[in-house]
Amino acid sequence: MKLRIALLTMTALPAAALSPAAMAQQTEWTAFHGNGMAQKYSASTQITPENVGQLEKVWEVHTGDVSDGSGDLPGTVWSATPILANDLLYIGTPFYRILAVEPDTGEIVWTYEPDSTVLEPLTQPELKNRGVTYWQDPEGGDGPCTRRVIIGTMDAHLHAVDADDGQLCEGFGESGILDVNQWNTPDANFPLSQLQPPTVFRDKLIVGWAGKDWHDADNPLGSVFGVDARTGERVWTFHSIPEDYEGLTGTSNVWTAMSVDEENGLVYLPVSSPSPDFYGGTRLDEIPLATSVTAVNGDTGQVEWSRQLVHHDIWDYDTVSAPTLVDIPGEGGSTPALVQPTKMGLAYVLNRLTGEPIFPIEEREVPQTDVEGEVSSATQPYPTLPKSPIGDDWGGVFGLADIASFGYCSRKFEDLRYEGRFTPPSTEGSLAFPATAGGMQWGGGAVDPENGILYINSSRVAQIYQLIEREEYSELTSGGSEATGGLFPQNGAPYGFRLTNFLNPMGMPCWKPPFGIMSAIDLKSGETLWERPFGQVQKWGFYMPESWGSPTIGGPVATASGLIFIGASMDARVRALDAATGDTLWKAQVDAPAVSIPAVYDYDDRQYVVFAVGGNSIIKPQVSDQLVAFALPED
Amino acid sequence: MPQSALAPDDNAREELAARLMAIPALLALIAALTELLWRGSGIAHTPGAWLAVAATAALFLGALLTGALRPGGFRTFLTVMLLVGGLLTILCAWFLESGLVMAAVAVMLVAWLIFILIAR
Numbered sequence: 001m002k003l004r005i006a007l008l009t010m011t012a013l014p015a016a017a018l019s020p021a022a023m024a025q026q027t028e029w030t031a032f033h034g035n036g037m038a039q040k041y042s043a044s045t046q047i048t049p050e051n052v053g054q055l056e057k058v059w060e061v062h063t064g065d066v067s068d069g070s071g072d073l074p075g076t077v078w079s080a081t082p083i084l085a086n087d088l089l090y091i092g093t094p095f096y097r098i099l100a101v102e103p104d105t106g107e108i109v110w111t112y113e114p115d116s117t118v119l120e121p122l123t124q125p126e127l128k129n130r131g132v133t134y135w136q137d138p139e140g141g142d143g144p145c146t147r148r149v150i151i152g153t154m155d156a157h158l159h160a161v162d163a164d165d166g167q168l169c170e171g172f173g174e175s176g177i178l179d180v181n182q183w184n185t186p187d188a189n190f191p192l193s194q195l196q197p198p199t200v201f202r203d204k205l206i207v208g209w210a211g212k213d214w215h216d217a218d219n220p221l222g223s224v225f226g227v228d229a230r231t232g233e234r235v236w237t238f239h240s241i242p243e244d245y246e247g248l249t250g251t252s253n254v255w256t257a258m259s260v261d262e263e264n265g266l267v268y269l270p271v272s273s274p275s276p277d278f279y280g281g282t283r284l285d286e287i288p289l290a291t292s293v294t295a296v297n298g299d300t301g302q303v304e305w306s307r308q309l310v311h312h313d314i315w316d317y318d319t320v321s322a323p324t325l326v327d328i329p330g331e332g333g334s335t336p337a338l339v340q341p342t343k344m345g346l347a348y349v350l351n352r353l354t355g356e357p358i359f360p361i362e363e364r365e366v367p368q369t370d371v372e373g374e375v376s377s378a379t380q381p382y383p384t385l386p387k388s389p390i391g392d393d394w395g396g397v398f399g400l401a402d403i404a405s406f407g408y409c410s411r412k413f414e415d416l417r418y419e420g421r422f423t424p425p426s427t428e429g430s431l432a433f434p435a436t437a438g439g440m441q442w443g444g445g446a447v448d449p450e451n452g453i454l455y456i457n458s459s460r461v462a463q464i465y466q467l468i469e470r471e472e473y474s475e476l477t478s479g480g481s482e483a484t485g486g487l488f489p490q491n492g493a494p495y496g497f498r499l500t501n502f503l504n505p506m507g508m509p510c511w512k513p514p515f516g517i518m519s520a521i522d523l524k525s526g527e528t529l530w531e532r533p534f535g536q537v538q539k540w541g542f543y544m545p546e547s548w549g550s551p552t553i554g555g556p557v558a559t560a561s562g563l564i565f566i567g568a569s570m571d572a573r574v575r576a577l578d579a580a581t582g583d584t585l586w587k588a589q590v591d592a593p594a595v596s597i598p599a600v601y602d603y604d605d606r607q608y609v610v611f612a613v614g615g616n617s618i619i620k621p622q623v624s625d626q627l628v629a630f631a632l633p634e635d
Numbered sequence: 636m637p638q639s640a641l642a643p644d645d646n647a648r649e650e651l652a653a654r655l656m657a658i659p660a661l662l663a664l665i666a667a668l669t670e671l672l673w674r675g676s677g678i679a680h681t682p683g684a685w686l687a688v689a690a691t692a693a694l695f696l697g698a699l700l701t702g703a704l705r706p707g708g709f710r711t712f713l714t715v716m717l718l719v720g721g722l723l724t725i726l727c728a729w730f731l732e733s734g735l736v737m738a739a740v741a742v743m744l745v746a747w748l749i750f751i752l753i754a755r
Contacts, residue, residue, distance in 0.1 A: 541683025542730040572677055589677045 078614020152194020535569025567594020
């Protein structure tokens with residue numbers, strides 16, 4: 001059986017990469033999103049809406065690579081997608097180890113442990129990992145490292161190991177380890193952290209990086225590298241910011257996954273915002289590729305087209321997830337499209353060959369800054385369809401939170417500036433809705449390519465953005481995170497920055513529920529088919545009503561049988577939803593919030609759904625190292 | 636033997652009814668402890684789970700004590716507190732989605748009603 005599946009893997013991989021039709025038949029899970037098109041779709045049909053209630057846990061593995069931050073190590077954030085390829089299930093950990101396990105039993109086959117890895121929060125407040133990349137040499141062969149697994153580290157190294165035995169691939173980088181930081185700006189203030197596994201394009205690895213864009217204005221300028229997957233040699237470099245900007249700004253990097261259209265030779269880059277995140281007075285000239293979705297030639301790195309999604313970004317609205325590629329079915333034939341979800345809670349549907357909108361995009365006037373030295377953009381691009389799941393307005397003060405805090409929320413709101421989406425940061429404090437921690441996050445959406453329906457989770461989160469003049473800021477102590485809020489110096493800018501979650505003193509959100517939503521959108525018409533609160537908020541162990549929903553981190557998977565599998569919610573449960581209605585058909589408790597994208601695959605004629613359960617302090621201080629598989633009972 | 640000699644006296648009946656309250660309260664305590672300590676419960680080691688343990692422990696001890704007390708003001712106070720505590724514990728368990736604790740405390744409240752009906 002193993003040989004049969006190995007042969008199937010070898011033949012199916014290139015086929016699946018080349019043909020969207022073949023993608024629809026996918027029952028493996030060879031990439032972060034299941035396939036290079038970021039569809040998160042499985043053609044598996046064994047588990048159906050009728051029998052999903054019978055799902056049971058069939059195995060679990062605890063990797064041991066977990067920290068709650070109370071000891072010597074920082075806390076861990078584990079958002080890996082398991083990869084099924086080469087007859088094994090591969091997973092990376094926040095300690096930058098790779099585990100290869102049996103797909104049907106969870107038995108560990110081999111483990112790769114790096115000799116020297118820095119387990120320090122060099123760019124992120126916590127140790128973070130989103131898994132591994134699987135690469136199979138398109139030229140075939142069966143020698144060592146013709147199939148390999150790659151993991152990145154926060155200290156900017158890529159480790160490539162043989163997929164069969166976990167031994168380092170000597171021909172890659174220096175003895176199997178590639179130092180990506182060799183391509184960093186000299187004297188850069190942080191390494192080019194490799195937290196998101198590289199994206200595969202034919203015989204290349206497309207390598208982005210993560211940094212620390214809240215601390216300084218002057219950062220490494222955004223770049224993406226096309227790297228020879230066999231040798232680690234850099235073939236091309238994409239730059240998102242003109243070189244003459246060096247010293248004034250930086251980042252506009254690609255820290256999340258990318259997607260690939262192999263047939264048309266394109267790689268799609270979700271480009272993040274420039275630094276500093278919340279003040280743009282030091283970078284007033286246009287940076288057209290910043291906060292954009294940009295298509296580049298996968299062989300050369302040349303820009304084919306680009307569409308900026310936020311002009312002069314001063315909200316940290318990074319383009320946050322790989323765009324989902326899909327051929328939207330239609331009467332006159334299919335349209336090659338991409339869907340780019342955003343932190344603003346807007347989804348842009350574009351022709352992926354040209355970048356032109358499929359549903360019109362309007363430039364709408366937006367509120368203007370009153371901060372000295374800042375010049376905000378007069379307009380921002382709004383897609384007319386699909387409708388934003390989180391709405392265009394924050395909805396007002398949550399009465400229960402207001403009463404429970406004796407009017408704190410109302411009083412606080414009166415002191416804030418709020419004029420709708422894109423209200424700029426201010427010195428008195430601006431309400432940001434959606435805020436940097438909200439909207440659609442890096443998990444992105446799942447699409448059923450057969451019917452062109454997109455399923456996507458989004459979070460309704462309000463935060464307060466306040467700029468603090470340098471003199472005043474110098475008396476404060478920097479620190480914090482996107483989760484807890486905090487103080488960020490924005491060195492090089494005339495203002496530091498305070499981020500505050502808009503909560504009452506008891507920790508209740510001051511904005512109205514739902515806090516998290518799952519939506520189904522028909523990409524043929526742009527119409528929203530259904531929209532439901534998703535997940536449950538949990539505080540001190542108490543579950544809040546289902547109608548409140550939960551903020552989410554992680555993404556869904558759609559199956560051909562009409563199911564959506566997703567963890568992502570605060571309540572540490574994984575769920576199966578009915579794709580037709582959004583009803584929850586099955587749920588199971590796991591050890592922490594499953595802030596990841598599940599893998600769905602068939603193995604030995606049995607369908608498995610596997611979640612990496614790691615937790616993320618952004619939604620709840622609960623971590624785990626659990627890898628857990630569910631399947632139907634065997635007859 | 637006359638029928639009256641076979642019937643338990645009032646004290647014994649009340650003590651029995653109080654024990655009937657204590658049994659489901661003990662089961663609720665065991666369920667709450669299990670959920671506090673079992674990693675897969677979804678509420679392990681949370682303040683809410685600790686509160687459920689404290690509440691069910693108080694119900695158990697209160698039920699035992701009620702059975703041991705003679706009628707009087709303190710027993711009446713305890714009896715009222717058992718009702719209030721039971722209802723609040725059910726509310727707590729509802730928010731914890733702890734069906735076992737809710738069910739056990741509900742049974743305890745039925746036993747409480749029996750106790751009220753026979754108590755002097």
